[in-house]
Amino acid sequence: MRRALAILAGIVTLALLWEGYKAVGDPEGTVLFGVRVLPRADDLSMPHLWTVLQRLGRPELAGGDPVWQVVLRACLFTLGITAAGFLAGTLVGLLLAMAMQRFRIVERGLLPYVILSQTVPLVALAPLVAGWGGTLMPAWATVAVIAAYLAFFPVAVGMLRGLQSPSASGAELMRSYAAGWWRTLVKLRFPAALPYLFPALRLAGAAAVVGAVVGEISTGTRGGIGRLIIEYSREATSDPAKVYTAMLGAALLGLVVAGAVSLLEVPLMRHRRHVEVVTL
Numbered sequence: 001m002r003r004a005l006a007i008l009a010g011i012v013t014l015a016l017l018w019e020g021y022k023a024v025g026d027p028e029g030t031v032l033f034g035v036r037v038l039p040r041a042d043d044l045s046m047p048h049l050w051t052v053l054q055r056l057g058r059p060e061l062a063g064g065d066p067v068w069q070v071v072l073r074a075c076l077f078t079l080g081i082t083a084a085g086f087l088a089g090t091l092v093g094l095l096l097a098m099a100m101q102r103f104r105i106v107e108r109g110l111l112p113y114v115i116l117s118q119t120v121p122l123v124a125l126a127p128l129v130a131g132w133g134g135t136l137m138p139a140w141a142t143v144a145v146i147a148a149y150l151a152f153f154p155v156a157v158g159m160l161r162g163l164q165s166p167s168a169s170g171a172e173l174m175r176s177y178a179a180g181w182w183r184t185l186v187k188l189r190f191p192a193a194l195p196y197l198f199p200a201l202r203l204a205g206a207a208a209v210v211g212a213v214v215g216e217i218s219t220g221t222r223g224g225i226g227r228l229i230i231e232y233s234r235e236a237t238s239d240p241a242k243v244y245t246a247m248l249g250a251a252l253l254g255l256v257v258a259g260a261v262s263l264l265e266v267p268l269m270r271h272r273r274h275v276e277v278v279t280l
Contacts, residue, residue, distance in 0.1 A: 003262060007255065015049055018046070018049060019048070019049060021038075021041060021046075022041045022046050022048065024041075025038060025039075025040075025041030025046075026038070026040075026041060027040060027041050027042040028040060028042075029041070043240070044236075044237070044240050045240070047240050047241045047244060051241045052241045052244045052245060052248065054241075055067055055239070055241040055242055055244075055245055056068040056071070056245050056248075060242075067242065067245050068245075070228070071225070071228065071245055071246060071248075071249040072249070073223075074223065074224055074225040074227075074228045074246070074249065075225050075249045075250075075252065075253045077223045077224045077225075078209075078212050078213065078216065078224040078225045078226065078250075078253060079253060079256065079257075080140075081140050081143050081144050081147060081212045081215075081216075081224065082147055082205075082208045082209050082212045082253070082257060084140075084141075084144040084147070084148075085143070085144040085145070085146070085147025085148040085149075085150075085151055085208045085211060085212060086147065086148070086151050086204060086205055086208040086257070088144065088145075088148035088151075088152075089147065089148035089149070089150070089151025089152035089155065089204055089207075089208060090151060090152070090155050090201065090204060092148065092152040092155075092156070093151070093152040093153070093154070093155025093156035093159060093200075093204070094155060094156075094159055096110065096114065096152070096156040096160075097155070097156050097157075097158075097159035097160040097162075097163060098159075098163070098185070100156075100160050101160060101163040101164060101189070102181060107160070111160075114153060114156055114157070115153075115157075117149075117153065118150075118153050122146070122149075122150070122210075122211065122214050122215075122218075123214065123218055125146070125149070126146050126214060126215050126218030126219055127218055127219070129142055129145055129146055129149075129215075129219075130142050130218070130219040139219060139220075139221040139222075140221065142215065142219055142221070143211075143212055143215035143216055143219060143221050143224070144212070146211045146212070146214070146215035146218075146219075147207075147208040147209075147211035147212040147215060148208070148211075149211060150204075150207035150208060150210060150211035151204040151205070151207050151208040151211065152204070153204075153207070154200040154201075154203035154204045154207065155197070155200050155201065155204050157200070158196045158197060158199060158200025158201075158203075159193055159196065159197055159200060161193075161196050162189075162192060162193025162194070162195070162196030162197055163185070163189045163190070163192075163193050165189075165192050165193065165196065166188050166189055166192045170188055170192075171184065171188065174187070174188055198261065198262075198264075198265040201261045201264075201265075202258050202261050202262070205254075205257040205258055205260070205261050206254055206257065206258060208257065209250070209253055209254045209257055212224065212226065213225060213226035213229070213250055214226065217229070217230055225246060225249050225250050225253060226250075228246045228249070229243070229246040229247065229250065232245070232246045
């Protein structure tokens with residue numbers, strides 16, 4: 001409940017900042033030393049929030065479905081791709097973290113390349129992935145691979161830090177019980193890694209949404225919210241509120257993914273605390 005209230009307070013704060021800047025900001029933007037440091041506050045660049053909400057209820061085209069239905073269908077399409085990429089990226093990240101924790105030489109040899117992988121511009125990578133996939137994968141699978149590429153990194157780094165978090169005395173105690181690496185992983189290291197894992201999963205979820213949206217834009221995949229943003233952007237001069245409806249859908253999609261991860265965190269962290277109490 002506290003987290004939901006915090007999210008609601010954040011949304012209200014952003015809305016007040018938006019309308020407040022629109023009320024007092026310069027319609028031509030704030031220019032400092034020849035550089036625009038604050039955006040334009042005119043209706044074309046920053047429509048009122050209630051104008052955006054009203055646009056959601058009007059038809060996308062004459063006689064067509066309301067915009068909110070079109071945005072919702074696009075978000076559901078992208079959500080499916082995001083889920084596939086998130087699951088694949090999480091699995092890859094967990095396997096890499098366990099391998100790096102198990103073998104120090106793997107950590108030394110692989111971790112720099114894991115970090116280096118995130119320096120590649122996604123806009124440049126997406127067409128390459130689409131070209132590599134070719135006819136082997138459908139368009140949505142190509143976008144899911146791009147989402148997984150962004151999602152695996154925070155999971156791998158966060159899980160590795162968590163698996164290495166138990167004290168030396170705890171690991172020594174497991175060795176005194178003749179516990180092997182797998183049992184030590186399950187009984188000691190994995191429960192200790194949960195506080196590190198869930199923040200990483202939230203970052204991975206947000207990264208998967210970004211990867212899916214950018215992947216749809218870069219590969220031209222139709223049906224998702226990324227492609228919808230491009231299509232609506234062509235009408236920015238005549239219907240600026242329409243562009244923000246697609247952006248609003250993408251933002252809500254990120255909140256849904258983060259909320260799903262938070263719901264998964266509650267039972268697992270509760271189980272972890274129960275195990276700790278029983279152990280003590």
